[in-house]
Amino acid sequence: MTSPAQPRIFVTGATGQLGRLVIGALLRSVPATRIVAGVRRTDSDAARDLAALGVELRIADYSRPETLAPAFAGVDRLLLISSSEIGQRTAQHRNVIEAATRVGVGLIAYTSLLRADVSPLALAQEHRETEAILRASGTPFVLLRNGWYTENYAASIAPALAHGVFIGCAGEGRIASAARADYAEAAAAVLTGEDHAGRVYELAGDDAYTLGQFAAAIGEAAGRKIDYQNLPEADFAAALVRAGLPDGFAALLADSDAGAAKGALFDNGLQLRALIGRPTTPYEVTIAQTWATLAALSSAE
Numbered sequence: 001m002t003s004p005a006q007p008r009i010f011v012t013g014a015t016g017q018l019g020r021l022v023i024g025a026l027l028r029s030v031p032a033t034r035i036v037a038g039v040r041r042t043d044s045d046a047a048r049d050l051a052a053l054g055v056e057l058r059i060a061d062y063s064r065p066e067t068l069a070p071a072f073a074g075v076d077r078l079l080l081i082s083s084s085e086i087g088q089r090t091a092q093h094r095n096v097i098e099a100a101t102r103v104g105v106g107l108i109a110y111t112s113l114l115r116a117d118v119s120p121l122a123l124a125q126e127h128r129e130t131e132a133i134l135r136a137s138g139t140p141f142v143l144l145r146n147g148w149y150t151e152n153y154a155a156s157i158a159p160a161l162a163h164g165v166f167i168g169c170a171g172e173g174r175i176a177s178a179a180r181a182d183y184a185e186a187a188a189a190v191l192t193g194e195d196h197a198g199r200v201y202e203l204a205g206d207d208a209y210t211l212g213q214f215a216a217a218i219g220e221a222a223g224r225k226i227d228y229q230n231l232p233e234a235d236f237a238a239a240l241v242r243a244g245l246p247d248g249f250a251a252l253l254a255d256s257d258a259g260a261a262k263g264a265l266f267d268n269g270l271q272l273r274a275l276i277g278r279p280t281t282p283y284e285v286t287i288a289q290t291w292a293t294l295a296a297l298s299s300a301e
């Protein structure tokens with residue numbers, strides 16, 4: 001990859017949880033003046049927080065192509081954080097990739113999904129389509145095929161404590177998740193490093209666990225026994241709907257757990273660790289952090 005000595009780096013979806021962590025990680029080695037945060041609106045709290053860090057904000061809405069080429073003007077490297085609007089993502093990502101290609105962005109890094117090319121997860125389809133668009137674009141690109149965030153499962157710690165049971169349908173499948181911050185650091189390393197164009201990184205945590213082990217670790221943190229109850233996929237999806245999730249999202253989460261049962265969220269290539277130059281965050285640490293936050297909240301009530 002040929003690139004200017006001081007490339008300007010653009011992060012889309014910068015107000016999201018991953019985006020904010022990427023900006024934070026970039027700021028550890030890059031002056032704020034070289035970072036541009038892509039946002040849908042500039043008047044949100046998250047956008048204001050980013051502006052307070054000294055990074056430039058530009059409107060970049062995946063669904064409004066007219067915002068994208070102007071946003072990417074003068075940008076050398078772009079992180080396309082996959083959209084959270086499932087079902088619309090291929091068209092949205094196409095808009096981003098076409099605009100970036102039109103204005104001559106030198107490198108697109110895309111947050112894909114672990115082994116997106118062969119993954120049985122329903123979520124993989126839009127990532128496969130996006131990867132194909134990138135390949136056809138002619139713009140140099142690098143794939144950050146992110147595994148599961150440990151936070152996805154940590155979000156179920158509160159209900160597990162309320163019911164004394166952690167439910168899922170991943171069976172004995174081993175899950176090599178990592179903390180969102182680990183993936184953010186990897187993205188920052190790729191955006192600030194050299195010779196990443198053309199690479200495909202399969203990113204996952206150093207250690208893997210079953211959901212039974214995850215439930216046991218919640219119990220350790222909370223000082224009481226939490227069992228794991230493995231459900232048929234349809235029953236798990238129904239339980240998620242009863243807990244308030246929309247039908248489609250519940251089905252996707254259950255499908256992902258069913259994929260995990262077949263090993264779709266397992267990886268032992270240690271590529272994330274290599275990119276960030278340190279071990280990934282153990283799932284027990286994410287559980288302990290979540291437990292401490294929940295305990296602090298309940299004692300403040």
Ligand SMILES: NC(=O)c1ccc[n+]([C@@H]2O[C@H](COP(=O)([O-])OP(=O)(O)OC[C@H]3O[C@@H](n4cnc5c(N)ncnc54)[C@H](OP(=O)(O)O)[C@@H]3O)[C@@H](O)[C@H]2O)c1
Pocket residue numbers: 012013014015016017018019039040041046060061062063081082083084085092111146147148149152
């Ligand atoms: N690997 C995993 O386990 C995992 C888990 C969940 C999600 N993901 C994927 O990883 C992405 C980042 O995760 P996250 O935790 O940061 O998700 P998040 O907190 O929901 O952030 C999603 C970001 O996408 C932005 N976005 C959505 N629609 C957009 C549009 N039309 N134009 C521009 N920006 C748009 C959001 O903007 P606003 O702030 O304006 O809403 C937000 O900044 C997700 O979007 C999803 O594709 C991966």
